[in-house]
Amino acid sequence: xPRRNTQxxxxxxxxxxxxxxxxxxxxxxxxGKRGIRLGLDLQGGIHIVYRADLSSLExxxxxxxxxxVKEILGNRINPMGVTEPLIQRQGSDRIVVELPGLSITxxxxxxxxxxxxxxxxxxxxxxxxxxxxxxxxxxxxxxxVFDGEEKELTSRYFRENTYLDRDNLGGLxxxxxxxxxxxxxxxxxxxxLAPDKPLxxxxxxxxxxxxxxxxxxxxxxxxxxxxGEITGLSLTDAExxxxxxxxxxxxxPLEIIYDQTVSPILGSDFVEMSIKAGLIGIVIVMLxxxxxxxxxxxxxxxxxxxxxxxxxxxxxxIPVTLTLAGLGGFILSIGMAVDANVLIxxxxxxxxxxxxxxxxxxxxxxNRAWTAIRDxxxxxxxxxxxxxxxxSSIVASAPVMGFALTLFIGVAVSMFTAIVVTRxxxxxxxxxxLAQRTRLFSPHLGRx
Amino acid sequence: MMFDIVGKRFxxxxxxxxxxxxxxxxxxxxxxxxxxxxxxxxxxxxxxxxEVDQGGLRKELAGLGYANVIIQSVGEDEFLIRLxxxxxxxxxxxxxxxxxxFGALEVxxxxxxxxxxxxxxxxxxAIAVAIAAIGILLYITWAFHRMPNxxxxxTCAIVALxxxxxxxVGAFSILGGLLDWEINLMFVTGILAxxxxxxxxxxxxxxxxxxxxxxGERVGFEVVVNNSxxxxxxxxxxxxxxxxxxxxxxxxxxxxxxxxFAVVLLIGIIAGTYxxxxxxxxxxxxxxxxxxxxxxxx
Numbered sequence: 001x002p003r004r005n006t007q008x009x010x011x012x013x014x015x016x017x018x019x020x021x022x023x024x025x026x027x028x029x030x031x032g033k034r035g036i037r038l039g040l041d042l043q044g045g046i047h048i049v050y051r052a053d054l055s056s057l058e059x060x061x062x063x064x065x066x067x068x069v070k071e072i073l074g075n076r077i078n079p080m081g082v083t084e085p086l087i088q089r090q091g092s093d094r095i096v097v098e099l100p101g102l103s104i105t106x107x108x109x110x111x112x113x114x115x116x117x118x119x120x121x122x123x124x125x126x127x128x129x130x131x132x133x134x135x136x137x138x139x140x141x142x143x144x145v146f147d148g149e150e151k152e153l154t155s156r157y158f159r160e161n162t163y164l165d166r167d168n169l170g171g172l173x174x175x176x177x178x179x180x181x182x183x184x185x186x187x188x189x190x191x192x193l194a195p196d197k198p199l200x201x202x203x204x205x206x207x208x209x210x211x212x213x214x215x216x217x218x219x220x221x222x223x224x225x226x227x228g229e230i231t232g233l234s235l236t237d238a239e240x241x242x243x244x245x246x247x248x249x250x251x252x253p254l255e256i257i258y259d260q261t262v263s264p265i266l267g268s269d270f271v272e273m274s275i276k277a278g279l280i281g282i283v284i285v286m287l288x289x290x291x292x293x294x295x296x297x298x299x300x301x302x303x304x305x306x307x308x309x310x311x312x313x314x315x316x317x318i319p320v321t322l323t324l325a326g327l328g329g330f331i332l333s334i335g336m337a338v339d340a341n342v343l344i345x346x347x348x349x350x351x352x353x354x355x356x357x358x359x360x361x362x363x364x365x366x367n368r369a370w371t372a373i374r375d376x377x378x379x380x381x382x383x384x385x386x387x388x389x390x391x392s393s394i395v396a397s398a399p400v401m402g403f404a405l406t407l408f409i410g411v412a413v414s415m416f417t418a419i420v421v422t423r424x425x426x427x428x429x430x431x432x433x434l435a436q437r438t439r440l441f442s443p444h445l446g447r448x
Numbered sequence: 449m450m451f452d453i454v455g456k457r458f459x460x461x462x463x464x465x466x467x468x469x470x471x472x473x474x475x476x477x478x479x480x481x482x483x484x485x486x487x488x489x490x491x492x493x494x495x496x497x498x499e500v501d502q503g504g505l506r507k508e509l510a511g512l513g514y515a516n517v518i519i520q521s522v523g524e525d526e527f528l529i530r531l532x533x534x535x536x537x538x539x540x541x542x543x544x545x546x547x548x549x550f551g552a553l554e555v556x557x558x559x560x561x562x563x564x565x566x567x568x569x570x571x572x573x574a575i576a577v578a579i580a581a582i583g584i585l586l587y588i589t590w591a592f593h594r595m596p597n598x599x600x601x602x603t604c605a606i607v608a609l610x611x612x613x614x615x616x617v618g619a620f621s622i623l624g625g626l627l628d629w630e631i632n633l634m635f636v637t638g639i640l641a642x643x644x645x646x647x648x649x650x651x652x653x654x655x656x657x658x659x660x661x662x663x664g665e666r667v668g669f670e671v672v673v674n675n676s677x678x679x680x681x682x683x684x685x686x687x688x689x690x691x692x693x694x695x696x697x698x699x700x701x702x703x704x705x706x707x708x709f710a711v712v713l714l715i716g717i718i719a720g721t722y723x724x725x726x727x728x729x730x731x732x733x734x735x736x737x738x739x740x741x742x743x744x745x746x
Contacts, residue, residue: 262557263555263557266557278697280701324706331697332641336691342687346686350679375651385583386583396633400637
């Protein structure tokens with residue numbers, strides 16, 4: 001028996017060393033890029049869920065259209081310089097976009113889901129409804145009839161080959177080409193506006209602004225058929241627009257159904273505060289255990305260190321994306337992890353009171369506590385399983401799933417450390433002279 | 449007898465009764481406030497550089513066209529504002545309006561949940577609660593099939609579980625009425641975690657009652673239950689204490705964003721420990737006595 005115990009102890013030490021190797025080195029960041037993966041709520045970032053309006057498509061075309069939407073969103077996001085963006089289809093008509101680090105502006109965020117980057121408008125008459133209003137007047141979408149249908153002129157009719165150029169005087173121009181349908185629409189509209197009416201250019205709800213801060217609305221001098229140019233833009237705007245225009249157009253409109261935006265500063269605060277809470281909590285729990293269970297408490301505290309290292313290593317290996325709620329689950333599981341130890345120690349105390357020797361009391365304590373430990377964790381496992389399902393079935397999934405996963409790992413590992421590590425440590429101590437002093441295990445025993 | 453726990457059972461019932469009555473009254477008066485995850489809308493966490501008081505913020509928001517919004521203070525000059533579903537444009541306008549009045553601000557978190565997503569979330573959360581209830585019931589049936597009166601033990605455990613849920617929900621109704629705290633997904637998660645935890649405690653106590661009954665000592669049922677409670681008391685309290693330490697650390701050092709969740713756990717763990725010691729086993733005694741009383745009366 002003692003030999004077997006020594007072997008178990010060595011195996012436990014090896015596991016601990018391996019776990020420590022995986023978790024360390026700390027100086028490269030225990031949490032964060034090189035350490036454990038952090039959820040968006042901890043590192044900051046944007047999580048958007050779009051729903052595509054597929055009503056205009058036949059059922060056979062929908063899947064292809066969604067793949068197209070995903071690709072175009074990717075094309076639009078890439079030039080923004082976001083590191084490790086995640087773009088995923090979810091269900092039949094949804095797309096999830098996760099952008100870590102919050103490196104894009106509100107305006108860029110809004111432009112992501114716009115069907116067409118630019119829209120064209122003409123001045124509205126007094127009695128007509130206007131879509132845009134600015135210092136140049138009230139504007140309505142510029143429309144023309146094509147194939148018997150009235151259509152709005154937008155950049156969706158641009159070919160994806162826009163480029164920047166300088167004119168003879170050094171002015172910046174964004175050159176674009178109409179596709180077939182666009183040419184027809186443009187011909188009709190510009191024919192109607194020439195030679196003295198303006199054509200407004202709009203981006204979303206606002207007029208496209210030039211370098212001078214004024215809305216760009218050139219006077220149409222002659223009919224434009226194949227290609228045109230936009231002048232007066234600042235270089236940054238022009239470059240951005242050209243990239244976006246070349247990224248392609250969305251085949252269907254998108255609607256934001258869920259949006260979570262967290263500032264990275266807030267996220268890093270959370271990580272720091274959680275580590276602090278975890279450490280302070282662990283120290284209090286350890287002090288409590290040592291105060292109450294003496295030597296056993298010291299061993300349980302050692303087991304707790306082992307426990308912490310093993311859980312962290314598992315988080316890194318699986319890997320678990322850690323969210324704030326996940327950290328909460330982990331911190332909670334530290335408190336629960338002690339439970340198995342408490343069950344065992346209480347049993348050992350009872351066995352000692354019943355007059356057994358320490359070795360026999362430890363054996364009996366573990367054996368009798370085992371059923372209670374097993375049974376008492378079953379409901380937590382049931383709840384974790386259900387919460388994990390709940391998390392996987394909803395859009396705002398990260399917190400619930402994170403909590404379920406970390407609590408599950410925490411409780412499972414706690415059973416292992418209590419039964420293997422604490423037991424081995426206790427049995428090792430039985431062989432030493434310290435074991436003769438039962439008061440080290442239960443302060444009240446000697447007094448009764 | 450060192451501690452007479454069972455003898456004080458009517459006091460325990462009275463305490464629980466009063467706490468639950470207060471909770472239920474609050475539920476009837478205030479109801480529960482559903483968070484945006486369940487009822488759709490926008491949530492904004494704003495931090496101001498200058499000192500801002502809640503009343504002034506409320507007034508300014510009303511001036512900007514957002515009357516009757518829910519504002520919760522979550523830190524020094526930091527507020528959680530619950531708004532109707534905001535478009536990007538409306539958000540920009542709101543930020544500009546607040547900046548004009550209160551100076552520089554930082555939007556630390558901004559969430560939008562559409563009605564479609566909210567309905568889905570509420571539905572699936574309800575399903576999860578139902579499945580969890582069934583799972584725990586199955587577990588209780590299995591765990592108590594070895595007991596002398598499995599139905600009695602199972603029923604008492606379930607009463608304890610309902611007790612814990614009522615206390616936590618009641619407390620949140622009061623917090624909702626007084627401080628505008630809302631029920632969100634993490635609340636449901638916390639309740640489920642607490643229920644699992646509390647059932648565990650009850651099982652450990654009942655397990656000991658069973659073990660002591662099997663020893664066949666010739667003492668009354670009441671004495672067996674009391675002895676079992678005393679024997680498991682330090683285990684029950686110590687386990688709850690270590691868990692409470694961690695929850696308190698979470699509440700004190702992480703704070704705002706996880707505050708509601710930590711408070712559910714705090715209330716739930718206290719209620720769960722109480723019910724597994726002072727409600728479930730005592731009910732068992734009352735039930736047994738009541739039956740015997742009837743039998744003797746005949």
